[in-house]
Amino acid sequence: MKVKQILTVGLVQQSCSQSRAANLTASIAGIREAAARGARLVLLQELHTGPYFCQTEDTDCFDLAEPIPGPSTGQLGAVARELDVVLVASLFERRAAGLYHNTAVVLESDGHIAGIYRKMHIPDDPGYYEKFYFTPGDTGFMSITTSVGKLGVLVCWDQWFPEAARLMALAGAEILLYPTAIGWDPNDDAAEQQRQRDAWITIQRAHAIANGIPVLVCNRVGFEPDPSGHTAGALFWGGSFVAGPQGEILASAPADAATVLTAQVDLNRSETVRRLWPYLRDRRIDAYQGLLKRYLD
């Protein structure tokens, strides 16, 4: 049981232009670089094929969606097969007319789709009008079995909900993964920007800690203007990172540059950590019914 199980993981943090082809080319170049460094699991950022279009509500943007399987899973599946890596991509899914999701796709190293996760928690705040575009997911929180382990794939806003991380861990996830697109409002002052980014890092490290498993977070970088001109646009803060099962940072990317981040994750470490601090042993499942309520008033 004590066989060393070191997994090299790769995260492709990129900025996006209007050109889908150019964005996918950049993603694939990043995957190749990560694989060349030994990565067997590569995580792409949220909606990596284009700009973050949710800054406005525009019905034309639904043209950006694609079916799953579809063009992107075909192209990325071929790359996964060629490089023998497991890929986690993040796509705007057209499921039916008027039914769209923010969907993460796990591509096995032979190119087939190992599973999908449809973003369950959908945000909506100025500049992030996701409730207009994305139907809340109906996949639930199921881990996806791959050749590198059981993956707990969640997406961006999910990262603020400890419930989601816990459910993935209970479903056997050995690694949590968060494709993300989060940035600053350029009008916020530096102290508020700092608090927001610190909060984002802290709560995801805490998911590693609470569940005793590593966490991979891949965020977009770069400034994207608001097409409507109503806001100051979004300055995506990068900072993609890998944390071990005690929340310790193993690697992190800068706030302002496209980066291919790789790190070695020791999957055996979870067993050790969970033996010492066995939260799953002590959960009070007899007293958690309130978690299924909106509020306890």
Next chain:
Amino acid sequence: MKVKQILTVGLVQQSCSQSRAANLTASIAGIREAAARGARLVLLQELHTGPYFCQTEDTDCFDLAEPIPGPSTGQLGAVARELDVVLVASLFERRAAGLYHNTAVVLESDGHIAGIYRKMHIPDDPGYYEKFYFTPGDTGFMSITTSVGKLGVLVCWDQWFPEAARLMALAGAEILLYPTAIGWDPNDDAAEQQRQRDAWITIQRAHAIANGIPVLVCNRVGFEPDPSGHTAGALFWGGSFVAGPQGEILASAPADAATVLTAQVDLNRSETVRRLWPYLRDRRIDAYQGLLKRYLD
């Protein structure tokens, strides 16, 4: 609705000797100092009337328990009334023969008991044999209404369970409070000690973030030998802290010294933070049933 509501809080981080009288005297001196600095809410550390007796399993230690109400609540209630402060104390409760709890007591500023919380999650690992002493709580996760706001009082090991913090927030808690006794195994290397303490800070900051409310953590400090001599004893790491509703550290105490820590908490800030990042709006209560399961296999 925009009335400034600044609350000064105090935390009494202390080391404990074998003398109950001396420990209580030190706690009360700390409460007086905090009150003199303007604190209207004072949090004491876990089991502050004595050494951390759970390093061994010894039936004689049950003699340390007391009823609630009892001697300590009487003495501390008088202090609360005299100083006009709300106090959160942590006591070894004897409820009946063979039925003991690790119980936090909230004393209102007129001295009466506003409510109690019996530690729901009970740890058990070498040097922390709490399952021998403490029956798991049956209070559930109810906030306690006081003159300074609704308090979500949890105890030590609870701090590793996001479920507990969430349930308190859903029950209306405006502040989370954790009386704590956590320390290092002196035999662990410095890197492991650092990871443990960082994890402890990180996950509690994350409870503030996930719920948009401040967090107060009061930990014991100092070395306590293992009476049985089986282990190297416990080096309690202090580091009591106050975090705001974005998890930002407002004040923190050193790792190695008794400290009365005070900080100003802006209770209106939670309203602002929750409007911007409204996690309670978006929780997927239709998809959280798995949280009531031990494991999803």
